[in-house]
Amino acid sequence: MNDQSLIEAAATAFRERDAATGRIQPSPAWCDLTPDGREAVFRLQYDSRLLERALDADGLSTTVKAVLRRLS
Amino acid sequence: MTAIDRAFARARRNDEAGFTEWLRLVELPLRRSLARFARVVDVEAVVQETLLRMLIVARDPERELTGDNASLRFAIGVARNVAHEEIRKLGHEDLVDPADLEQVEVDPEPPSDRGLRRAILACIERLPSRPRSALRQRLLMGHESPDREIAASLRMRLNTFFQNITRARRLLAECLAGRGIRLPEIPR
Numbered sequence: 001m002n003d004q005s006l007i008e009a010a011a012t013a014f015r016e017r018d019a020a021t022g023r024i025q026p027s028p029a030w031c032d033l034t035p036d037g038r039e040a041v042f043r044l045q046y047d048s049r050l051l052e053r054a055l056d057a058d059g060l061s062t063t064v065k066a067v068l069r070r071l072s
Numbered sequence: 073m074t075a076i077d078r079a080f081a082r083a084r085r086n087d088e089a090g091f092t093e094w095l096r097l098v099e100l101p102l103r104r105s106l107a108r109f110a111r112v113v114d115v116e117a118v119v120q121e122t123l124l125r126m127l128i129v130a131r132d133p134e135r136e137l138t139g140d141n142a143s144l145r146f147a148i149g150v151a152r153n154v155a156h157e158e159i160r161k162l163g164h165e166d167l168v169d170p171a172d173l174e175q176v177e178v179d180p181e182p183p184s185d186r187g188l189r190r191a192i193l194a195c196i197e198r199l200p201s202r203p204r205s206a207l208r209q210r211l212l213m214g215h216e217s218p219d220r221e222i223a224a225s226l227r228m229r230l231n232t233f234f235q236n237i238t239r240a241r242r243l244l245a246e247c248l249a250g251r252g253i254r255l256p257e258i259p260r
Contacts, residue, residue, distance in 0.1 A: 004238055005235070008237050008238055010116070012214045012219055013116060013120070014216070014218050015116065023121060027116065031114075031162075036111075038110055039110050042106075049100065051244075051255070052214075054189045055189060063099055063116065063215070064092070064099055065216070068095070071124075
């Protein structure tokens with residue numbers, strides 16, 4: 001996978017949870033990126049959440065939906 | 073009392089809608105507060121872990137948070153702790169400059185913009201079919217499904233799915249720019 005695909009892969013709000021501790025895990029794609037690539041991920045994550053909030057009727061991003069899903 | 077304070081007060085009374093509103097209000101300022109960690113931690117994971125931990129804080133009757141936006145300021149502190157835990161776990165201590173981690177201001181949430189929503193929807197409609205499908209499905213299912221499943225539901229290879237989303241984002245940005253709209257940049 002090239003860097004652009006890794007950056008896009010890490011932009012999703014989907015995250016695995018550690019089975020033992022329950023802790024949210026970093027994206028595997030993020031782990032494969034250089035520091036510059038990770039900066040790009042941060043900006044893309046931010047832009048993605050803005051886009052999602054603008055389009056959602058309740059103004060919720062997929063991050064908020066992911067958190068709520070874990071609570072339900 | 074701010075909107076964040078009011079939503080957190082509702083969350084403390086086990087009001088689920090109140091907690092949802094609190095999540096909506098604090099997500100972006102919390103995310104921005106982690107900008108200086110972006111090279112050493114996956115900010116998305118830190119934000120989600122922090123928001124989950126804040127539910128425990130909200131439900132703790134012994135916990136008193138005082139002052140405007142106290143819950144947001146507390147969440148930012150929790151997020152930094154979570155980020156430092158990740159840095160230690162990943163062995164990234166040498167990549168962190170302590171001077172970069174000074175307290176940041178909590179800037180207010182910009183008001184929502186109905187015109188922006190209409191423009192984004194119009195521009196998405198103009199996207200070519202496959203980039204539009206890829207972007208839409210990510211927007212709809214990104215919180216609950218891994219990309220490989222979303223790609224499979226669209227009968228796309230994973231790499232093709234990413235290429236389509238990347239193309240959709242570029243065309244969407246161009247379309248919005250043509251309407252004089254740019255998404256707000258992250259304050260640094």
